[in-house]
Amino acid sequence: RKEVEQDPGPFNVPEGATVAFNCTYSNSASQSFFWYRQDCRKEPKLLMSVYSSGNEDGRFTAQLNRASQYISLLIRDSKLSDSATYLCVVNSASKIIFGSGTRLSIRP
C-alpha cells in the first residue's frame, strides 16, 4: 500500500464549481498533515495545514479523519487561478511524504 494515496485526476471543472480532493495515508503514527499546491515546473507551496477539527481559509476547507486515516480538501467557487496540482503531504517523524498529486484544471 502506498504511504500517501491520492486520486490523480485530472479534474476539469468550470469556474465557480466546487471541487473535492481526497487522500489516504497508511502510517497511523503520522503526526501532521498539509495540503500543498504545485504549479507547473515550480516548487510545492503550502496551501494549508489540516487538523482533526477542520480548518477553513477563505474558499478552502481541509479536514482530517485520524480514525479513517483520511484527509480532504474542498475548494468552493473555484477560480481560474486555482488550476494547479494539489499535493497531500504527511509528516511522520523525520520524513515528509507526498501523495502523487491531483491535477486540477479550471475552465472559463
Place this chain on the structure above:
Amino acid sequence: EPEVTQTPSHQVTQMGQEVILRCVPISNHLYFYWYRQILGQKVEFLVSFYNNEISEKSEIFDDQFSVERPDGSNFTLKIRSTKLEDSAMYFCASRYDRTGRDTEAFFGQGTRLTVV
C-alpha cells in the same frame, strides 16, 4: 520573508560526472530535506538531515548520493557518478520544529539537473 534558496537553478552535466547541488535553508530551521521530481511524476523523498546527521533516507538514496552541511548555512547534495535517470528537479526543504510541534516544510525553487 525568509526563504530556502538553491543554486544553480539549472545544471547540465555529462553522464558519469559528479554534481553538487547547493541549498541554503532558512536560518533557524533544524530539519533539512532533499526531494526529487522527475518530469511529470510525483515528488519523491530522498533524505532528511537533523543534528548534523542523516535521520532517514529512501531507497533512491543509494551510495551514489551523499549530503553534507559543511558550515552553518549550506546544505548540499552530491551525486557521485550521474546517470541519465538522475535527470530531475531536485528540491531542498527545511522545517523548524524546535518545540517538537510539527510545522510545515518550506521548499526552495529547485535545481533542474539534466544528465546528457
